[in-house]
Amino acid sequence: MLLRAENLSKSFGGVAAVQAVELGVERGTVHSIIGPNGAGKTTLLNLLSGIYRADAGQIFFGEEDVTSRAPHEFASAGIGRTFQNLQIFFNMSVLENVMAGRWLHEACGLAAALLRAPSLAHAERRARAESEELLGFVGLERWAHSPSDGLPYGALKRLEIARALAARPKLVLLDEPAAGLNPTETREIDQLIRRIAERGITVVLVEHNMKLVMEVSQRVLVLDHGRKLAEGDPETVSRDPQVIEAYLGVEAC
């Protein structure tokens, strides 16, 4: 088990966004979290990346208890993430966005940075090459030197993924990577998620697009009103009467 959440709860002023949720993500799988709007999916993702601190419960990553750590410590433990409402560094070029993602692996002291130490120049060349390669991996190589604010929406979604991968995470949390994309772009994201998994990176996917979820995931967790409604492989979950009810209403049963 790579990521394990036990009895995780978070409420905002009396509204219980996530209630006693249990989650176990196996290494090397694509694990999806689905649920109707307001089910607590993004809250759960924010808990799993340290942006929110849980009111109760624990989070284990590998053997480590990471529960009360700061967001940057979740990142250094090996948990990367993307954001549903794009959080691109619009003050940097596309390539620089990806290079920034490598901070954990090329942190440099202030003096070295100011004086442009020779060792730094060498590391920078490698950083550039590897970041260009990552842009190729997500299909953005031709945009590498453009300012990031000129990119179309679909490309920015993939830039978020490239930046997260640049930190070399063991697990990456993808928050609605296909939201707002057309069917062609969604198919590309589908392929991209598979290729990320092939790299040996575990994926936790929050997504509304059922087709995408059913195609790429090995396991699905269904949330409703902050509680776990069902969990299992995509087949089982999609036939679960409770899940159908939550999505379509009682009549549909």
Added chain:
Amino acid sequence: MSRKGFAVLALVVALLPLALTNNYTYEVAIVVGLNAIVCVGLNLLIGYAGQISLGHAGFFGLGAYGSAILAARYGWPPFAGLAAAVAAVSLIAWIIGKPVLRLKGHYLAMATLGLGIIVAVVLATEDQVTGGPDGMPVPPLTLGSVVLQGEKLWYWIVAVVLLATVWLALNLIDSPRGRAWRALHGSEVAAGAIGIDPARHKLSAFVLSAALAALAGALTAHYSGFITPAKASFLHSIELVTMVVFGGMASTFGAVVGAAILTTLPQLLTVFKEYEMVTLGAVMMLTMIFMPQGLVPTLEKALAAARRKPE
């Protein structure tokens, strides 16, 4: 781009004395250079790391008075006093920055504003040490038995310090650490998600910019031979921020150009001098409305667009 820009700046600085015909024009050029040093540092904080400070004149004043007091009242060798003052201001900035930089946006602006005002009040009221509102004389810098005086010599001292500051800033911006600072500006939450500790990097940007302000303050004190609390005032802080915003946030050369234009204008046109604060306010408003990115980035974009057109 940055290498070419640096070469152009070095050339301008080297050739400028040809146009400086008397001590007064030299003096203006020196003040431009000293302000530019502060602005390059302040731009690292505001333009790159995305954290506002309305109190940097406070650090400028502390550097100036620290170095002046150590030399005048305690008989320290001026260079040792200068170094000690800059180190002490860095330490003060670190101590103050740790709690203050937890604040964001308007709250951070108000806290740094308060900090600047406190410094100015202390400098004006502790008259036993600082000479009070009337200011105090400052001994000149000495190197061995040589006294560093005269406009021409000081022009070159300031030129070297400015070019060094710009060079260091350009290196920093294009390093992993510089990208970490810019990431904070772009999106603090995304910066955290790639392992950048916001508190740590905001603090180092704050301390570095405070140290540069203190350095420029100390040099100003020894150059002009006299210092008053006005240099640490709120108005001076606003002046510095206006230079950065007008020249162009997140542009090191913009900071230099902003300092050059807004320092020179009031000197050349006495009308501006009399209505200095009004002019500054107007410059700030017009910049925000018509070129929110500032002068140099706007010109760069226009140039790039003009170059693309013929194709």
